Amino acid sequence: MPGPTDNKNRIRSITVLGLMSALSLGIYAFESLLPPLFFIPGIKPGLSNIITLYCMKRFGRREAGMVLLVRIIISGILFGNPVSVIYSLTGGFTALLTEILADALLHGKYLHITGAFGGLFHNAGQLICAFFIMGSAAVFSYTPYLVLAGIITGMFTGLASSFLLKTKIPDKP
Amino acid sequence: MSDYMGKFKKPHILMSAILIIIAVFCLVLILREGRSRGRTVRIISGGTLLRTYDMSVITDDIYITVVPASGSGDAYILEGIQHPDSSYNVIRISPEGVCVTDSDCPAGLCIHRGSISSPGIPIACLPNRLMITIDDTEESSTDAWTY
Structure with a gap:
């Protein structure tokens, strides 16, 4: 999809990105209803990354960043607190930057590898964030669990996103 | 960037290898976790x-x-x-x-x-x-x- 050059494209891009933000928020809300998978904070499927990856591939990097930011702010207002917003921002944008870089290195192919790197760096970013918020280096003893979980869940969301991208979704009504 | 990276013919193999090495390393760390009683x-x-x-x-x-x-x-x-x-x-x-x-x-x-x-x-x-x-x-x- 080209950049918003004229008014019609602008309206469409606002609508579509708004829809994507709503989808991402819905997935995030659903995920927060699931019981914790594991006793370590931060291990969760990260399903809204499917939408982030999809937006990055289909609409562009800037657009993916906007959808991510909207999702984090609104989910923070609805279900979270200022601290959870800091964790989400650090994790989300570390993951997106990693995914942009990995996608360039992989020439836009192998989205599951991109997703795995995104998941890995999402958790690594949140771990460093936790170090500053908790004020204790003891959080780093969670590193192997979080890194492994990030790779597995990231690969899953990457695969899910590549299946979504193969699905024909009409651009025009 | 893609021109420069074009020299690597198969970046996915290298990147998968990195992921597998990290994953195996983490698994080893998890399995080797201490079973002794702390003080x-x-x-x-x-x-x-x-x-x-x-x-x-x-x-x-x-x-x-x-x-x-x-x-x-x-x-x-x-x-x-x-x-x-x-x-x-x-x-x-x-x-x-x-x-x-x-x-x-x-x-x-x-x-x-x-x-x-x-x-x-x-x-x-x-x-x-x-x-x-x-x-x-x-x-x-x-x-x-x-x-």
């Missing part, structure tokens, strides 16, 4: 070491309630099981190990974590900024883990 329990709130317990001298269950630092003051410990109006975590220290029995945090991951008795992964409660660690070292005034 010193540290109760850390917001980076401040509030109290330490020597596991070898504990004979009965001890209950404490940790209140994290808030706008009204620093973190502190209440003896016994308390339910203050502010945030709190109730911790039980017994000869078998340490666990969080009650907390006001939303997800309750610190309670689900169960009891710990060996050095390794600590109990963490992110909302209340609480960490409980066990290590092998003797109780000492200098602590390399806290800041």
